[in-house]
Amino acid sequence: MSKISKMPTSRGPATVFLSCLLCVSALLGQVSAEAKEGKLVITGSSTMAPLVSEMGKRFESLHPGTRIDVQTGGSSRGIADAVNGLADIGMASRALKPQEKDLYGWVIAHDGITIILHKDNPIQTLTDDQIKDIYTGIITNWKTVGGLDAPITVVNKAEGRSTLELFLHYFTLSNRDIHAHVVIGDNEQGIKTVAGNPHAIGYVSIGTAQYDATHGIPIRLLPLQHIPATIETVRKGIFPLSRPLTLVTKFPPTGLLETFIDFAQSNQVNDLILKQYFVPIHE
Amino acid sequence: MISSSSNISSRSTSEGLLSWTVRLLALMAGGLLLLVVLFLFREAWPALQHIGVARFFSDPGWYPTEDAYRLTPMIWGTVWATAGSILLASPLGILSALFCHFYAPPLLGRWYRRMVELLAGIPSVVFGFWGLVVLVPLIGRWHPPGPSLLAGILILTLMIIPTIMLVAHASMAQVPVAYIHSATALGFSRWSMIWHVILPTTKVGLFTGILLGLARALGETMAVLMVCGNVVRTPSHLFDPIRTLTANIALEMAYALGQHRAALFVSGLLLLGLAMLCVGMAEGLRYRNAYVATK
Numbered sequence: 001m002s003k004i005s006k007m008p009t010s011r012g013p014a015t016v017f018l019s020c021l022l023c024v025s026a027l028l029g030q031v032s033a034e035a036k037e038g039k040l041v042i043t044g045s046s047t048m049a050p051l052v053s054e055m056g057k058r059f060e061s062l063h064p065g066t067r068i069d070v071q072t073g074g075s076s077r078g079i080a081d082a083v084n085g086l087a088d089i090g091m092a093s094r095a096l097k098p099q100e101k102d103l104y105g106w107v108i109a110h111d112g113i114t115i116i117l118h119k120d121n122p123i124q125t126l127t128d129d130q131i132k133d134i135y136t137g138i139i140t141n142w143k144t145v146g147g148l149d150a151p152i153t154v155v156n157k158a159e160g161r162s163t164l165e166l167f168l169h170y171f172t173l174s175n176r177d178i179h180a181h182v183v184i185g186d187n188e189q190g191i192k193t194v195a196g197n198p199h200a201i202g203y204v205s206i207g208t209a210q211y212d213a214t215h216g217i218p219i220r221l222l223p224l225q226h227i228p229a230t231i232e233t234v235r236k237g238i239f240p241l242s243r244p245l246t247l248v249t250k251f252p253p254t255g256l257l258e259t260f261i262d263f264a265q266s267n268q269v270n271d272l273i274l275k276q277y278f279v280p281i282h283e
Numbered sequence: 284m285i286s287s288s289s290n291i292s293s294r295s296t297s298e299g300l301l302s303w304t305v306r307l308l309a310l311m312a313g314g315l316l317l318l319v320v321l322f323l324f325r326e327a328w329p330a331l332q333h334i335g336v337a338r339f340f341s342d343p344g345w346y347p348t349e350d351a352y353r354l355t356p357m358i359w360g361t362v363w364a365t366a367g368s369i370l371l372a373s374p375l376g377i378l379s380a381l382f383c384h385f386y387a388p389p390l391l392g393r394w395y396r397r398m399v400e401l402l403a404g405i406p407s408v409v410f411g412f413w414g415l416v417v418l419v420p421l422i423g424r425w426h427p428p429g430p431s432l433l434a435g436i437l438i439l440t441l442m443i444i445p446t447i448m449l450v451a452h453a454s455m456a457q458v459p460v461a462y463i464h465s466a467t468a469l470g471f472s473r474w475s476m477i478w479h480v481i482l483p484t485t486k487v488g489l490f491t492g493i494l495l496g497l498a499r500a501l502g503e504t505m506a507v508l509m510v511c512g513n514v515v516r517t518p519s520h521l522f523d524p525i526r527t528l529t530a531n532i533a534l535e536m537a538y539a540l541g542q543h544r545a546a547l548f549v550s551g552l553l554l555l556g557l558a559m560l561c562v563g564m565a566e567g568l569r570y571r572n573a574y575v576a577t578k
Contacts, residue, residue: 074538153428183513
């Protein structure tokens with residue numbers, strides 16, 4: 001950061017020449033990449049797809065003639081597509097697993113998972129053990145944890161979603177242990193379900209939840225281990241239930257692929273990341 | 284005369300062309316269905332081979348990422364949701380067709396029919412969305428949690444009433460006027476004319492409508508996925524959440540790999556089987572009724 005901000009003040013003939021050279025080489029690089037391949041196919045995580053699609057649009061406008069094709073299908077699919085060569089880049093909303101170490105992962109942002117309740121639910125905080133007991137059906141009434149006398153509606157995610165995987169991993173649960181009343185697909189469906197039921201508990205991406213909560217949807221984001229579920233705590237890396245959003249490639253990226261990944265990791269896309277309530281890797 | 288004979292001769296060549304085109308198209312339609320079935324079998328084959336048919340009914344539950352593939356609760360979910368909606372929608376659809384055709388003043392009847400036609404054109408996802416934000420919270424206030432077999436039945440009923448009603452209406456419009464005149468001349472009351480003349484003559488049409496409604500209810504995915512709760516458990520009462528076979532495919536297909544994916548194709552095969560069973564039953568019923576009628 002500091003280096004970049006200094007540049008304009010100490011601009012001598014040498015730096016001007018250098019930056020010109022940089023521009024020309026960037027242009028040349030772009031042209032050669034275009035000549036090689038003008039289209040990138042990116043598949044995977046439904047959490048990441050809207051963000052990467054926005055990045056793609058900006059990238060296309062900066063590099064005329066290129067096309068970034070973003071498709072959703074889940075993190076597992078993203079990784080599988082990257083391995084099989086069905087996609088140039090896979091999107092995985094989690095860190096790479098040890099058995100995926102032969103792949104290349106590029107973190108572009110962070111996301112946190114948060115427990116959400118209806119706004120009318122008087123509960124302000126739950127301990128990890130209480131959440132675990134609610135999800136395993138040991139606690140079935142809000143009275144037990146100091147709330148109203150009403151049965152708890154447990155909202156869980158469908159099999160195969162990385163949000164579910166991360167949730168189960170954090171609470172050391174297996175999907176068999178969970179006594180759900182509602183199983184949902186994507187984040188929005190989960191938020192609508194909780195917003196429509198004052199006695200429901202669910203978990204979704206912090207980004208989506210915070211966006212909806214500030215746009216009038218009646219939900220509340222619960223803190224975990226007394227750490228509030230916000231963009232700031234995830235950025236600082238202190239929120240317990242968070243995950244990196246990763247672009248995955250099979251080979252070390254070259255050409256257009258490299259240009260795009262550099263772009264996605266640069267602070268040129270911070271506003272896009274913030275707009276979707278994810279947390280940029282750069283401050 | 285001359286011109287008509289030349290017409291006939293020219294028709295014979297064009298008719299030959301037409302008949303072959305039609306045959307080809309029919310073959311393509313049939314072949315397409317066959318291809319779909321073959322594709323389903325091919326994709327489901329790894330699961331059928333490695334998991335085995337029995338385990339889809341005997342496994343402890345549906346945990347495809349933990350190698351358990353019980354499909355029975357979803358079969359029951361599909362069956363109950365479809366049966367419930369048919370039970371509700373058939374009388375409602377047929378009665379509203381009767382109202383529209385025999386009781387309503389002509390202007391009201393016409394507008395009523397137009398509204399039902401509009402209802403038939405509403406995309407299922409809109410029904411699902413309405414169910415999710417209006418119907419499910421209502422049921423939830425009455426008997427929590429809300430997403431339930433009942434919500435699914437009600438939404439499906441709304442969706443298939445237009446189908447049943449419009450087909451019933453169309454077949455009622457085809458009842459020969461002479462029948463109605465004779466019934467009136469014999470001094471039948473309006474209801475006994477409907478009961479003794481209209482319903483028996485339109486029986487086949489009514490069955491066709493119900494069958495079409497059944498097919499739509501069985502195959503409906505999005506709306507059901509949004510309001511039914513999707514928990515894999517055999518429902519014991521109306522307020523239990525259910526997952527249908529279609530919702531199972533839609534929820535998990537995008538994320539499924541390997542055996543899990545193949546198991547979802549098995550749900551697809553089962554769905555096809557259920558649809559065939561329904562069509563077979565309806566055909567049998569129709570055949571018997573036609574037979575009785577001609578006798």
